[in-house]
Amino acid sequence: MHRDSLKVFRANKRNKQRTKMVVPIHVRLAETKGPLQPAHTLDATEKGIMFAGYRGELKVNDTVEIQHRHERALFRVVWIRLLEKSSEKHVGAESVSRKNIWGRGFPHKTDEEHE
Secondary structure (H helix, E strand, O other): OOHHHHHHHHHHHOOEOOEEOOOEEEEEEOOOOOOOEEEEEEEEOOOEEEEEOOOOOOOOOOEEEEEEOOEEEEEEEEEEEEOOOOOOEEEEEEEOOOOOOOOOOOOEOOHHHHO
16 A cells, blocks of 8 residues: 555544644553553544653554553554654554543544545
């Protein structure tokens, strides 16, 4: 599949708008129950997030526990993007538990945005 086609395909799968949301979170691999490490969100929907600042090792399909304030939920890592000329990575993850830990709702896409 061509890279541009993949972008359109992925964007069309989303039925909620991404909301830019930079908030502090804590992340850890769910299987390890090790210490939570600081990170931050970049954007979010009810079903997923993009986050950065996590220093630990992650692989696609890893399950991570994310804490925002006093709420926790499980997410599955869908993609990892290493930034050029930086040790930082952006991580895309989808909610496993379908629990909204953000304390807010998210706007639905309009019909025009689905096309």
